[in-house]
Amino acid sequence: MKIVKRRNRAMTMERILRAMGDVMAEKGTKKAGINAVAEKAGVNKVLIYRYFGGWNGLLEAYVQRGFFLSMFNERFLDTVPSNPGPDERSKVWSEYVIKLAREFRDRKSSQELIRWEMQNGETELARRLSAFRNESYKKIIDKLAPFPSYDPTALTAVILGGVTYLTLVSDNRNKIVDIDVSTPEGWERIETAIRRIFSSLNTALTAQDTIAR
Numbered sequence: 001m002k003i004v005k006r007r008n009r010a011m012t013m014e015r016i017l018r019a020m021g022d023v024m025a026e027k028g029t030k031k032a033g034i035n036a037v038a039e040k041a042g043v044n045k046v047l048i049y050r051y052f053g054g055w056n057g058l059l060e061a062y063v064q065r066g067f068f069l070s071m072f073n074e075r076f077l078d079t080v081p082s083n084p085g086p087d088e089r090s091k092v093w094s095e096y097v098i099k100l101a102r103e104f105r106d107r108k109s110s111q112e113l114i115r116w117e118m119q120n121g122e123t124e125l126a127r128r129l130s131a132f133r134n135e136s137y138k139k140i141i142d143k144l145a146p147f148p149s150y151d152p153t154a155l156t157a158v159i160l161g162g163v164t165y166l167t168l169v170s171d172n173r174n175k176i177v178d179i180d181v182s183t184p185e186g187w188e189r190i191e192t193a194i195r196r197i198f199s200s201l202n203t204a205l206t207a208q209d210t211i212a213r
Contacts, residue, residue, distance in 0.1 A: 009051070012043060015041050016038075016051070017058075017061060017062050017067050018067070019037050020032070020037050020058060020062050021062065021067055022109070023036045024108075024112045025107075025112065028112050028116075029116035033055070034049075034054070034058070059113075059125060063113075063129050063132055063133070068107075068110050068133075069100060069103050069104060069107065070103060080092075081143070084144065089144065090195075090199045090201070090202035091198075092144060093144060093198045093202075094198040094199070096140065097159055097163065097194055097198075098191050100163070101187075101194075104163070104164070104167055105167050105187070111167065111171075113129075114168065115168065117130060137153075137160070138153070141153055141156055159194065163190075167181075
């Protein structure tokens with residue numbers, strides 16, 4: 001009986017978190033609330049307080065359990081190879097960023113959450129959500145980056161910052177320079193650029209490492 005109850009609780013929590021994403025996508029994070037999430041999930045709002053402790057706990061669970069982006073959880077990290085060889089390294093890095101960009105573009109709720117964080121960065125909740133994502137990035141960097149002296153954290157920040165900006169502005173601007181970020185063709189150009197950046201970077205760093213030896 002206890003196993004059934006735990007299973008039912010887990011299923012209900014997942015339904016609530018998925019409803020949370022739907023509500024944020026439809027209303028935006030500012031206008032979303034526990035009542036709307038409860039109605040969308042078809043549950044009594046008392047359950048949300050019982051399972052998550054309130055709105056802040058619900059937001060944290062949404063991010064930490066992979067509903068923000070599937071890459072931010074331990075199961076994904078377990079699939080990332082540690083210190084891949086030179087031939088594989090740039091492919092793994094670029095495909096990670098491209099997959100993240102595609103998923104971020106597809107998840108309106110995640111975009112709304114980032115917008116909320118940008119406007120409420122001084123709050124404790126926004127800082128905790130950001131810290132969790134930063135820790136996820138750091139774990140991936142530690143597994144993939146073979147040249148710590150070249151500050152892969154800063155390189156990753158530049159590329160992810162660019163992807164985030166391009167995604168967010170695509171809602172109200174069609175073009176960045178001459179790339180139409182409202183079209184699949186425009187994003188194909190961006191993905192090609194990402195692959196070229198990581199390939200060139202990998203070649204340069206490998207060459208530098210060879211010279212240093």
